[in-house]
Amino acid sequence: MLGVILPGMGNDGSKGLVEMKRKGAVIIAQNEEACVVYGMPKAAAETGCAGEPGPQGP
Numbered sequence: 001m002l003g004v005i006l007p008g009m010g011n012d013g014s015k016g017l018v019e020m021k022r023k024g025a026v027i028i029a030q031n032e033e034a035c036v037v038y039g040m041p042k043a044a045a046e047t048g049c050a051g052e053p054g055p056q057g058p
Contacts, residue, residue, distance in 0.1 A: 001025035005050060011043030026028040054055040 003020050007030055017027055029041035029050040042050065044050035 005029035
């Protein structure tokens with residue numbers, strides 16, 4: 001299972017991410033430098049469940 005968190009406002013997906021991670025999912029969130037709005041990726045990172053992807057291509 002894979003969870004991908006893209007830019008957006010709010011933290012409404014955080015509880016679901018915790019449950020996904022508990023069941024073995026890999027969770028990645030867009031890094032702050034690449035986001036226009038960092039709300040959802042920040043909330044995911046703050047749960048401790050999400051890692052950031054590597055550098056983005058062109």
